[in-house]
Amino acid sequence: MNKKNSIPKRERILDAAEELFAEHGYDGVTLRQIATTAGVDVALANYHFGKKLDLFQAVFNRRAELLNGARREALHACQVSSGKKGPSVEQIIEAFLRPLEITQETGDEGWRHYLALIAYINNSPYWGPRMMSSLFDELVQEFIEALKKALPKASEADIYWCYHNLSGALTLTLANTGRIDKLSRGHCHSADFQAAYDHMIPFTAAGFRKICGG
Amino acid sequence: MNKKNSIPKRERILDAAEELFAEHGYDGVTLRQIATTAGVDVALANYHFGKKLDLFQAVFNRRAELLNGARREALHACQVSSGKKGPSVEQIIEAFLRPLEITQETGDEGWRHYLALIAYINNSPYWGPRMMSSLFDELVQEFIEALKKALPKASEADIYWCYHNLSGALTLTLANTGRIDKLSRGHCHSADFQAAYDHMIPFTAAGFRKICGG
DNA sequence: CAGACTATTCAACAAGCGTTGAATGCGCAA
DNA sequence: TTGCGCATTCAACGCTTGTTGAATAGTCTG
Structure with a gap:
């Protein structure tokens, strides 16, 4: 099992969003890109963090x-x-x-x-x-x-x-x-x-x- | 007649794109926003500059x-x-x-x-x-x-x-x-x-x- | 094992996206 | 006036977007 799979999916979404937002900015990243990078379904980001903007804030706050x-x-x-x-x-x-x-x-x-x-x-x-x-x-x-x-x-x-x-x-x-x-x-x-x-x-x-x- | 209307539309597209790209970044701006700001149809940007990325470059170069x-x-x-x-x-x-x-x-x-x-x-x-x-x-x-x-x-x-x-x-x-x-x-x-x-x-x-x- | 609760996925939506081809307006040359 | 070429608009395309409600899996409690 690789290291990534041992990290909870909620955390992996934050990690992926962090990396992608940093490189491309808020509008330069789609939730689907984040979900794919995190190895997760796109709806899961919404389940854990709500809207895209809330996810952005969550990354910023973490x-x-x-x-x-x-x-x-x-x-x-x-x-x-x-x-x-x-x-x-x-x-x-x-x-x-x-x-x-x-x-x-x-x-x-x-x-x-x-x-x-x-x-x-x-x-x-x-x-x-x-x-x-x-x-x-x-x-x-x-x-x-x-x-x-x-x-x-x-x-x-x-x-x-x-x-x-x-x-x-x-x-x-x-x-x-x-x-x-x-x-x-x-x-x-x-x-x-x-x-x-x-x-x-x-x-x-x-x-x-x-x-x-x- | 206001001042804006005396500026050629090609120029107005560049002006609008310049302002909006500077504020929101490349992905934070749509061609429709640019066209609306410039007071122009959305297809005109494509006619003068080609793809969105080419318009971005044109603004950068001007x-x-x-x-x-x-x-x-x-x-x-x-x-x-x-x-x-x-x-x-x-x-x-x-x-x-x-x-x-x-x-x-x-x-x-x-x-x-x-x-x-x-x-x-x-x-x-x-x-x-x-x-x-x-x-x-x-x-x-x-x-x-x-x-x-x-x-x-x-x-x-x-x-x-x-x-x-x-x-x-x-x-x-x-x-x-x-x-x-x-x-x-x-x-x-x-x-x-x-x-x-x-x-x-x-x-x-x-x-x-x-x-x-x- | 049953049940409850959370985490996760699936499938689909309406809206908005960049882009395009055809249609229209406009100004000048013949 | 006709015709031509450039500038501009119109209407629509296929696709992607953020978001959602229902369905499924997983995990712990009793």
């Missing part, structure tokens, strides 16, 4: 709490270890990014698909405003507060524009399009999240300092 | 040369004015970004939609590798070469990872999702490309210098 928990933990850890003066910009950004890499390292391909789905949603003018806030804004504001403390001279607008740049760099990384592989003729691999963050952390930290003083 | 021309001109201008030592990192990034803003300033809303479409394509694991290279890679390599000259100590990988960060920040800006407006509670407006670039240029330039030395 891993959100786990991800937020890991990030929140990383932020609090560096806040504790840095004592009263608070963590540096680098430490905060590290806490923001590294959890995304750890989840990848579990070997669960599903996480890679999930993060690509987040990138799709975050970059979409239609889905972004509808879906991102509800699950992620509260934690993002925690990170922003930490950044404000590390950069006391920064104006509100400066902090948010800098975060926007960080968020954009991250989003394109998670989308995992493989474009940088081709552009760099093999010098960079978009699937190598660790290398991406190794560069992104000092890169964006320098940007924050430049714009926000200190 | 403004590409103009955009590449403006960017190339800006790069060459700063290369000339900086003399033998070559332009600074800031000047190169400025030449990369500002043309996107100028086209916006023409008051042609179509450009805003077009740039959002580029963001959609660039961030998509499906469309990105299929469509971006053919039209944009050659010019991007020109910018990369200029950056290498301005940062002689940089390794290949470092340069490309930095470009990746710049590209991501830009992509999220062009997608124009309005998310930063909400996060910042009005301190930043995603439609304000000028403010975005005012911050993005020194931000990313500092990142380049940090990673690539100098």
